[in-house]
Amino acid sequence: MTTGDLVIAADFGTSGVKVGAVDRDLTLRARVVETYPLDLGPGGHAEQAPADWWWALARAIARLTDEIPDLPQRAGALSFGSQICGVVCVGEDGAPLRPCLTWLDKRAAPLGRALVGGAPQVHGYQIGKLLRWLRIANGAPAKNGMDPTAKFLWIKREEPEVFARTRWFMDVKDWLVLRATGRPITTAESANLTWLMDTRRGREGWSPRLAAMTGIPLDKLPEIADGADVVGTLTTGAAADLGLPAGLPVMGGVSDVTAAALGSGEVEDGALHICIATSAWISGFFPNRRLNVPASYATITSSVGFRPLLIASQENAGSALEWAVKMTGGAETTETLATAFAQVGEARPNDPYFLPWLAGERVPVDDDALRGVLHGLRLHHGPPEIRRAAIEGVALNIRWAYSKVAREKGVRLEGPISMVGGVAANPRFAQTLADALHRPLRVGEARHAGVLGAAALAAPVLGWSATVWEAAARLRGKTTATYTPDPDRAAALDARNAQLAVIRRNAIRSFSRTRTRS
Template sequence: MGDLVIAADFGTSGVKVGVVDSSLTVLARVTETYPLSLASGGMAEQTPEDWWGALAHALAALRRDVPDLSKRASALIFSSQLLGLICCDENGTPLRPCLTWLDKRAAPLGQKLIGGFPEVLGYNIPRLAKWLRIANGAPAKNGMDPTAKMLWVMQQEPEIYARTRWMLDVKDWLIHRATGEFTTSPESANLSWVMDTRQGREGWSDTLCALTGIDRSKLAPITQADAVVGPLTAQAAAELGLPPEVQVLGGTSDVMASALGSGEVADGALHISIATSAWIAGFFPNRRLSVPHSYATVSTGLDFRPLLIASQENAGSALDWVCGVTGGGAVDTGFDDLGAPQADDPFFLPWLAGERVPVDNDSLRGTFHGLSLHHDGAAMRRAAIEGVALNLRWAMSKVQREKGVQTSGALSIVGGVAANPIFAQTLADALNRDIRVCSARHAGMLGTATLAAPFMSWAPTVTDAAATLKLRSSAFYSPNPDRADALAARAEKLDKIRRRLIRSYT
């Protein structure tokens, strides 16, 4: 057996692939991009073969960096974006492009599924009670969950649905492409809202399948993240340039990969991931749920251990947009040299694609509030950095009320935006809390690699391996008292603006 693992973290815009050794050191890494097709009506699709092609290209580059990779690689592990839907035939061939997590065209169907008199917060009360009891949550109103996407294919593309043998998430298809096996993760199953997540009963729920009309026979077996699914097929091995003896593990979602990569694996220890979107997450000893604020724990591939996820739609995507429209250039450099914050800087609400936590409302839209003639692009970019940070403060104000949450000590952050020192300092000021930046751009990849630790005899458990990553901070930020006070005052004003805006969209 070789001494290296290959971890591939598939995001919305590209895949990060790394070669990792027993000390969880990345020996080489490559990022390959792939297209995302956007269109009116909420369409956001990707071609699955583009993911596979990007993986093959990345591995070709890694073999140049690590010449003996083919001899030393022992395991291949995937993590990926969640909430996708790939309709496949019996051979695993996609019958149409993937409806990605960003796809919202099914929102009306999703709202019809969950709504109806008697209602509370837009949910039919008897159906909601059933979902909460069995699944610890319910489909979102914005149509982004697989539940609504499956119904959309049933109704809008019945010929595709009739030919569909398997309905898979992104990682599920990648594992099939690599091994020929059909599997899914507990996270993907949970967020399809037809899984029983009660302790000791974890698995597909006939009751919830009947409630939604989803055919259970089209759902893949649920597999643990660190389980060995099988070796590479001969075709996959040839395409990837790896020996067929390389074992493929069950893998996980980007959310759990980031949690492992942050090193925050103790119960109640939160971290924040800030990339295209953002989320606050942390492991808990039991299920948690907040219906009013639209977050909950999901069952993970670590023996169904609950992971709280409070997801916000807009973070890096909003910063990138503001950079583009104000002539700031690329997001990595567009927030440099902005000048000191001013007392009359505008407020920015980054809801460019709606919001989920702590208010689930797909109709919300981004806003600059308080613009004046003297404000320039730099002022708007300052407002954007502050707006994303205060949006996370808004979500954190709800999540930190959960019993057992660790509210003291440094808060770990990961994701591409976390690497931006201006944003990291602003977040420290906005939360009035020390911030520890972990392996910002590659936490997901490293977290994915920890899944191989027991298989490779690197550590007794996945969490034992992941805990060592907490010690690898790349930067540390303490709140500036004056700026923290100023942001607290601005947050108070923003709360009033936010409430009025939400009412205007409701």
Template sequence: MPDRTAPPRTFFGGGQASIGNDILANGDLVISADFGTSGVKVGVVDSDLNILARVTETYPLALGGNGFAEQNPEDWWAGFTRAVAALHRELPDLRKRVGAIVFCSQVCSVICADENGTPLRPCLTWMDKRGAAVGNKLIGGFPSVHGYRADKGLIWLALANGAPAKNGMDPTAKFVWVRENEPEIWARTRWLLDARDWLVARATGEITSCAESANLTWVMDTRRGREGWSERLCKMVGVPIERMPPIVQGEACVGGLTKKAAGELGLDRDVDVLGGTIDVTAAALGAGEVEDGALHISVATSAWIAGFFPGRRLSVPHAFATITSGLDYRPLLIASQENAGSAMQWVVENTGGDMQDALQTMGPLMADDPMFLPWMTGERVPVDDRRLRGTFHGLGLHHDTDALRRAAVEGVVQNLRWAFGLVSRQRGADRRGPVSLVGGAAATPAFAQMLADALDREVRVGEARHAGMLGAATLAAPVMGWADSATQAAARLGQRANAIYTPDPVRVDLMALRAERLNRIRPDIVRSYRRNGGHGDEQGTFEP
């Protein structure tokens, strides 16, 4: 087994050596950055976990046919530097007060980098599905169970507590796709990095990965006490283990800023850059949901249901499991859904409206409104199938634009209800308490209320749009002297709530009736896409 404690490798012109958390950072503020699909949210956070100033900068996403979805990593960094420049203008003493920088980011991206950490091609983002076909060849074969060759599936489940998704979005399929379609790039690749990995390297010169990104490559052993890259899984996928970066914890100090990065950011080089994490872990911390079994829901471009558990959990038929987090490898359950805000936005834009205005004026859900399945780019949980597509069911001549928009919102909510019902059956899940909602949609009262009605659970909304930023900032709490651990700091965030939505009994009954109807028609719609999709074997199983 490789040495998991090996120090990070230094590139991008050098950087300070990694240090331990027993040394407190200089300054009293943290810069926290949440890198999403369309932009980065950057904030300055104080010791009370208040955001003193914040800026959002966008960057491009290149989309094309056959699942093409790429970004230029330097666009992420340029957005970050623009945001920090704006924060300097808002807080003139920022330079002397910043003690640490923390990144959280989108996950399941692949950056092929050379020895110096320079990208050899644009990043294949989490949305890129070009590797689906070759990825399915890697995981499939006879005898097959749920689309996985039995022997391979058992190895993955035993070592990694999961296996590559069949929709091609995990890094595993992307590795194979690059190897088969761009052999010259693959031959020159020294490091295989996720988005967070590259950002930390760009800031510090240190090549590292976080536990969450490592787990989702499906070449990491996540068994307790054996956490690290697996030679066996790397060979099974065909990835040289030496291309995988050293894994660091989220609270660890990776290094200081390089001279180049410090100059671009207008900061001193002794600012500590923490290990950081992915968006899901940051959101769990930002929601304050740090107790075992406590679940939160995030709804933005995509959606997820997530929460920490005391041990590994797995649902092969429904494509969700715990991954190992960068908080001492604590298991974090993630059930990801591909389409949420993106599907609602598509319906609103194509009915000639503005998203916020539409949600405020669309009116209450009606019993005979059409049904909407939001699978615009396929789905992952609870059914893993890239062939699925968005569908309106039950349209009538009397339905107007508002009915279509209500159906779109309900479609996302019912999709979450479907997955939430399965996740909440997991041993140790909290089945009674309030559910925290984060992400852009959480700031919309109509959406939050409909979710409360669908789940028949109280929905709690705090810093809805900035949970990732705040959660990432808690990782700096030990080095800043704010708390003994990130989870201790994050627990304070769980005590904040800007809004609480209580289920309406009448609407609860209506949502339940429509959910029953949807449960009857959903299997037929799934089967229709599988019969006509032409993309391979049937995938996933069905349980209402």
């Protein structure tokens, strides 16, 4: 057990890092946000410089120290949560060999389809390959190329010198832990989503058989550690960068999905929560592995005790709302979304329909070729109608995924469902989603769930709780708002959803034909 009465917890997203100082009651005493760039380009290019994450962390900690001058002395641990499915090619000296291919990078899509394809096939997967992956890993690489597996192969084909010099392939959090401690590790979620990990109970670890199927050498993958373990301490150099004491314990850390799950407080089996940020996901812990191949979701092995965590992830949520604001002449940051949608008027029957597939989709249809659609535009439609359509379209897209997840055995369907993430702080969206799902929504520490979830990892180490789960469960009481479905609006959304289902099916067929011709 270590000393200190504060945890410094950092949640690294796609556009920036949220860093907080959290006390033993898992209350944020101070928090700051530092941004960093995302390099987007044609063909699905989406990269970030790992050094940008590190120096954003350093700036954030300096600002926290301005608010809490004795923070370095009071800090008991440093804990990271981060975006997942990034690929950092790390050399023998721990330095990145090239920018990170973020989760959003789709350049490897053709390789992803080739990796899993072949005859005979089902849902685009060669049956023999699919059965082996499902049995060992409880899933298979996505056809859209966004999982690390295809990205590894893209590096191997397009940048063979980088591939040869790569000592470790690491996810975002993994590189940050390496930079902080000098120790190369990963955790189970990141390992699972390489689809090179055996996730069967009692056999958790890298799988030589899956490595042979993909041609990825296992010696390029780091040791798998538990996210709730202290995996090292701050090196002298890292401590100097961050303005913290050398020797500060560093947790193994978690992905953003597990950080949000812990931060939501929904840690009982079958209790779902919804995270709405740049992307969106429906998630919850289960007592055993779950899999739905047609709807493209499954449980992954979480970083805390290998506990299965169901994730039904959608590519477009806050990003689609930001796009709608930008296209209608407004600001485009998540921080302004609440005001951007506050004065758009009441929904009308002839509002356009919106399919928010601006970056493809994953659940319940895994297809990187899907694209956004505004259907039914009229001459009198303007910014208010388009913004209303965006709010509704994202909410009904989540309902589409929720309709599949809700059928899982053991899902808790009664009572409020928790919502976290930056967009959860938008009252208009929260009410629309409650209406769409016909369920009350409980909004907790909406923007801070990732930070609080990462902080919960350190609670047992600091003597604040017996387990991570006990600490996280306390967060369920931190409710800031509750939204009850409006019966009239819910009925109207049911009718709109029925029409949208027809539009959706036709759009999917259209994009499928376009790809076939190209």
